[in-house]
Amino acid sequence: MEEFIGKLWHNWVTKAAAGHYPEAAVKLADVEKTAGILFRAFGGDPGLKVAAATSAEHGARRHWLQRLAGSNERIAQGRRDAETLRLPAEIAVFPEKSLNRDLYLWLAALAASDIAPEQPWFTRNQIASRTVLEHYPGLNDRYRRLVAAHLAGRIDPGQMQADEAAQESAIRQALAQPGSVDGLPPLTSLKSRPPQPVLLWLIGADKIDITDQVADPNGDLTPEGSGGKAEATREAHKAEQVETPDNKTPMMVMFRAESLPTWAEYVRVNRAFDDDEDPNASDAARDLNKLSLTRDGESAKSRVKFDLDLPSAAEDDTPIGPGLALPEWDYRKSQMLPAHCLLQPMVAHDAGEAALPQELAATARKLRGQFAALAPQRRWLKGQPDGPELDVDSCVRNHADRASGHTPEAGGHLAQARCERDLACLLLADLSMSTDAPISNSHRIIDVIRDSLLLFSEALTATGDRFGIYGFSSLRRQNIRFHLLKDFAGRYDAAARGRILTIKPGYYTRMGAAIRQAAAILAEQPASRRLLLIITDGKPNDLDIYDSRYGIEDTRMAVHEARRLGLTPFCVTIDHEAGAYLPYLFGPAGFCVIRKPEELPSRLPLLYVQLTRQ
Structure with missing residues (x-):
């Protein structure tokens, strides 16, 4: 009974907190092809692949109901880099399914018109938005509906402290009229929070896709297997490169001997080895806010990798x-x-x-x-000047032409020719x-x-x-x-x-x-x-x-x-x-x-x- 009541409470408070509408959710797999076609049709780099973006904590203020429900802490936002156009794996931020689908298409169009990637985030997205609306005016109505729906779900500036309210007002103005705000006002208090995520904009390309690649000691990126998942389901993780930790003098962990159990029942379990892969590793990585990578210059001693069973020189093919x-x-x-x-x-x-x-x-x-029917065959050519046989049709036509006072235009023989492929x-x-x-x-x-x-x-x-x-x-x-x-x-x-x-x-x-x-x-x-x-x-x-x-x-x-x-x-x-x-x-x-x-x-x-x- 307790579990049943808890489930009802969770569903109610999550729905009341708003910001997530599962019944109107649209998945990237459903619009991946359409978004990719739109991105390339609008001039986007045709070499980019479309894949899923990973959600991350944004640190912005939330409504009290969202804090109570523990929701909206993390969010996935669109971005692009040299190889990938990353879009959220699922969009369910609006109560209407058509709006969630339009957000996918808008992000694809925005990424295709991202002509100033070197500019700061605030200015860059305004330039891209203005470029889309000027070159493709048919998207104006959809954009206005998306802006209205997005602003309705954001916290009102009147409920924020002064510096946060100034940033929120600037964002609202930039969304309503892209290009009208020169820069984002700075935060002046140490207790201030960053602005709420702008779902209609792209974030900076400061993430590294390391879901299916690891760094080898030689500095190359080594594939860890051929992809069995679709590109749209692969997620990128935010990563940082750190120094190799020095574990030569690790801290001793103190414990009390009295904490050891006095007896134990024998239980037969499977003991894991160091070389065993953790089946929950991908889930653990997905829950981390940031992955730390390091190169220690040493090869893994506990792992043996073979490309193939290499043949000896005597058994291998002969070089030419x-x-x-x-x-x-x-x-x-x-x-x-x-x-x-x-x-x-x-x-x-x-x-x-x-x-x-x-x-x-x-x-x-x-x-x-x-x-064999496609093999070259011999065929007869009619009306030839000479040949092994007479062309009866051509002879009759020539005789009729002479009788009417005309000059014959074709020969009167048949000749064979070989048809070559x-x-x-x-x-x-x-x-x-x-x-x-x-x-x-x-x-x-x-x-x-x-x-x-x-x-x-x-x-x-x-x-x-x-x-x-x-x-x-x-x-x-x-x-x-x-x-x-x-x-x-x-x-x-x-x-x-x-x-x-x-x-x-x-x-x-x-x-x-x-x-x-x-x-x-x-x-x-x-x-x-x-x-x-x-x-x-x-x-x-x-x-x-x-x-x-x-x-x-x-x-x-x-x-x-x-x-x-x-x-x-x-x-x-x-x-x-x-x-x-x-x-x-x-x-x-x-x-x-x-x-x-x-x-x-x-x-x-x-x-x-x-x-x-x-």
Whole structure:
């Protein structure tokens, strides 16, 4: 009964305190796509990803009911930095759902018009608000409704002390007429509180996203696993960098021996080890106001990390040549870094010859039969000046023209001509360590990719199209492995099948360098149409900063370079979250997402037909 009454009291006092309306809540996941489209349509940086912002204590004054209910202590506000547009994971500050949704859209428009990020917070948001209202007058009505609803929930300046009231009045004036207030009046008392959060404005980008990255001793940011969550659910935490604590002479904790129990009942429990991950670590981090980070220059002794089971030099693929120095695009400097990466072409030395696996034989026969119809065929050309046979229709037409006094315009023979498919295709397969993940009890992603390459080769052999197959993985910028499976000059035979059957998961996905090398190979092929087909299971990543926006921008630049060479890049992926980044990399019509990975072997050849039919 006590618990029931307490629940009723909590619900009543929380609702009476206002500031939170669960029945009208709008989640970021519901408007993420709309907000992202609006942000980019209004001129926002297309490389920014939309993600959730973490709530933090604001320290401002609250209504007495809010203090009684213990609510509104923390709040999540929008912000943007070089890589992310952070919006609240949920907005439920207004009683109307339409207002909460409009607040999301307004924050996206405000972030897109944030043209003075170097200005103080108060001035910066006024400039951005005025820019939005001047360039997009259709948002004026929504903005006025949001301002009215927001001001109604703020504490009246008459209930504050003088300096706080001056700040509140300045904020209200700045919201009503953006750009009309030059600066925020200072606080004069040590007991004064900061102003209440302005929900219609962005806060400063003084937070660091460390939810899925940690700093290694070398100063690089090391990814702690491929993201299994959507970007919209990842939260950023406010962090600070501190000095390494000196624990050489820790304080001794005193205790009384009488506090020890005199007897204990044996209880069998699972003892945790130092290396065990705390399952509640993410919840604990979310409750902290600030996370403190430090670099001690030492590697963790209690933790052993392996990239993969590394093969010995005798078992590894054979390098071809000394390697190729390739450039890389640094979007932060807006310049190409020459000879920044080292790409090493490789070929399997012990692959041997192999036949097509029996489980693929039936599908391969079906595909060869379907693709044989695309093979070059001879056709008759009518009205030719000479040829092995007469063109009866043309002869009759010529005779009629002469009889009517006209000069015949066409010849009277039939001639045969061969129809050529003047195209070349290079298939680039992602062989990173993530392809070792299982998709069923008997198959991994790498097995699906292997079957796809085999069936793709069988289909294109039936058409006679020129094609090459390569794979890639990376281990930082100086170790990019580029595996030769079949080049354009070689035939698809038992030796090529053997190389395809020996592919195995590698390291990481430094996609930009691999695309540049593949584009250079394909650009040398004498064909009127050249298709660069990329198969991957995730976004670009590596052990260094390539895992961040840096890798996305370098890959995007590599795709643009391929297009400037006259190539047609197209990406086929099985990553369900690819819709968040592939349109930025390849364009809205430059990629295809295969929702069921096991369908990739059968769908890839048919996709090739669609791409080459135009």
